Amino acid sequence: MRKPDSTPMLETIDVARHFDVSRPLVQRLLAREGRRVLRAVDGISFAIEKGTTLSLVGESGCGKSTVARLVVGLYGPTHGSVVFDGQDLAQARANSEQRRRMQMIFQDPYASLNPRWRVRDIVAEPIRAFGLTQSAAEIDARVGELLTQVGLSPLDGQKFPHEFSGGQRQRISIARALSSNPEFLVCDEPTSALDVSVQAQILNLMKDLQARLGLTYLFISHNLAVVRQVSDRVGVMYLGRLVELAPAETLFNTPRHPYTRALMEAIPDLEMTGRQRIPVGGEVPSPIDPPSGCPFHPRCPLANDRCIAERPEMITARGTAETLVACHAVEEGRDRVGEPLIAA
Amino acid sequence: MAQANVIRRALDSDLWYSFTRSPITVASAIVALICVGGAVLAPWIAPHNPFDLASLQLMDAFKPPAWDADGDPNYVLGTDDQGRDMLSAIMYGARVSLLVGFFAVLLSVSIGITAGLAAGYLGGTVDAVLMRIADIKLTFPTILIALLIDGVVRAALPRETHDQIALYVVIFAIGISNWPSFARTVRGSTLVERNKEYVQAARIIGVSRARIMVSHVLPNVLGPVLVIATLNLGFAVLAEATLSFLGVGVPPTQPSLGTLIRIGNDFLFSGEWWITIFPGIALILLVLSVNLLGDWLRDALNPKLR
């Protein structure tokens, strides 16, 4: 029996989102091709406990941003379900009190703020939309407070977005997200468009806010180093599927899936330990026509016939009990833990 | 204080800067200002009232321009067959032309923006239907549609009623035929804006589609609309002149520049050239200056060309 407060903030159950990317009917008939379906997200399950951060990492096209949009309801799932605090997402989003509890921060600080709106109106939009405060004076006070909270000045509310740098705009974005007093924030690559010194500012700010306001984050990123700094749990995605899901420290100390291991090995070595970087060969295949069986098998040094034929399910990895991994090699114990995956 | 600030900001803006750097644009602005000013202020500044029958002297008919040996300094640009002062007639005529042009463009813009926003933002069937209608619309020449509408109204209504509403018929006929170019532009910009993250942010908090279209998307697609509207104003004035020249435009009791040109055309070969040439020049100056302003606006608002 679960106690009420242990209900996950968010849970996805075998959720998938497919996009029809077929050409128009006439062209399709002329070229004699069928419908083409892009399986952006192809059946993934995870849960985020309240007050924690789950990160999804992966390369471009792995479907991580689609997951972000699925969990805030910008896309509906093709199958499977998203559960927000024990309630089906579609139901929850029909209720403005539930909708108020979730917000999103976007990647591009130049596209995420309406260039024709003043900052105070941008930040106040959720306050007005949810009718949290009625009087203009109270809204002004609240906007000033929010701007201060993210490290800007209340006077900045008078300005337009183009008067700010990328990092400052991302702060405005965060202030807008916080203005409805949300509990759950989806952060889609919030720092990947920023310079590294500004990235540190934003990551620190997000950590402070989480500690102060008890926020729950779904954090989407392609940058493993950033993910390590912010996450409690980490999911690694490849071609629309989760291949590994584990507590952050476990994942970074003992990565199990060959793809996770390859990603770690591909990171440049800034500490100059003299480690030779071993690039993983090949490229990410097209999600329109993914490989059979395990999607990673064409690039995997451990692949065998079973990997080509049979899609691996998420199972608990031997030896690392909290790690879920979708890999036949790990299941069969032929994954050479502790050795380099590829001979240099 | 606040006003002074606004003025200083305007004078400091990039738009003003690019304006002052282009002599042709400044010249067209001056010409356009004279044309529009003369038209709007005609009742107060025109030397004569060409519609005041009491003041009309048939004796003064067919006076050549003032600089001609037979000219009368009272009538700078001469008079027409009924002794009306050409300068005043042109000022009043431009007033009618601009009125028709302005409201026709306003109509096109309103329909075009509504259709473009709906097609671009809602997509799917709405988009397909609206854009097919626009495509069909584009296959008919403006003049043909205007003639058709005018013909239908003429047939349906008695003559007096028709004269009373003739102005509105022309505005409607011209306005209705130009909306697809606005709709297409707005639809294109809307498709771009719709996928921007600020729109997604509004969707996540549950802002309604109508509200997103009006308060988020609309302000960001107006730039190109302004440019096309300016270029279309010249086009609408020309269309009105064409219709009036063909005799299906505004009634002769309210002559526009087109009407004046048509009337003058009858006398062109009997030597009274000024009756048609001066309204013609006025029309050319008005349309050319407005179009040049539109061209400049298009370039100035296009960041790629800056």
Add this chain to the structure above:
Amino acid sequence: MTVPLLEVRNLRVEFPTRRGTLVALDDVSFSIAPGEVLGVVGESGAGKSMTGAAIIGLLEPPGRIAGGQILLNGRRIDNLPYSELRKLRGREIGAIFQDPLTTLNPLYTVGAQLIETMVTHLPLNPAQARAKAIEWLELVGIPAASQRIDSYPHEFSGGMRQRVVIALALCAEPKLIVADEPTTALDVSIQAQVISLLKSLARDKGTSMMLVTHDMGVIAETADRVAVMYAGRIVEIGAVRNVVQQASHPYSAGLMGSIPPVGRRLERLQQIDGSMPRLSSIPPGCAYNPRCPKVFDRCRVDRPELMPAKDGNLAACWLYAEQGVPRHA
């Protein structure tokens, strides 16, 4: 001391605007020895890409070189006429940009572009050039090169395209490669492939390289020396290990410190408060002084030149003033 292959002396690039002239690069001096890889890092807008563009003569108008000299093998190239400069690009300087599609012509096959470059710059006939082009494609790791040579750029994936661009930049065997964010548009796993390829090719052919990137990891692995830029100036230059591990200039130190480590979790990342000033409002004295934790009076008044600092690095910082007289390049 060896003669530098490339020498940049007191380079100044200006952008005339109606609100006055913006100085985008100011007093930038550095050199690259034969076979050396110089990394250039800094935040966006610091002027690192513009330095590369000035060297290959591709400054975007109205930007112009307003002072200083650029010498390749002792010969001035900053004032060459356009036709000479064109010959120089490709033959002596190869360029690699962030977006491979800006370098590749979509209307020609990759083979045609490689062959044209080689025939123009090397004493080869088209048949020889074709054989050589296939060799190059194999060298940069394009599978089935002899068939792929007749493919168009859009038929390659992003990573493969960047490999083609590398082949194109190297095929005329230039002495210097200017690579501007060559891996930024690529995924992590592809980045590693491209960087190791660039590195090994440059080493094998003895090519010098100016590697412009904001990714310190790439610099740490690839460069011999590194220059750190801030607000249009070089604030520190030195051997890569010294700059990365014990930077002299407070800005370089802050920059290195703010990079999240993948090897461990920090409770708080080191951050630099504020942001880089716009070119129109660079403060007097040291441009970094409003953000600098070690600022003192002199920093707000005098602008520091590069001077000897820790471990043989040069840093533009008054902290090192007592260690020697300011070095004028």
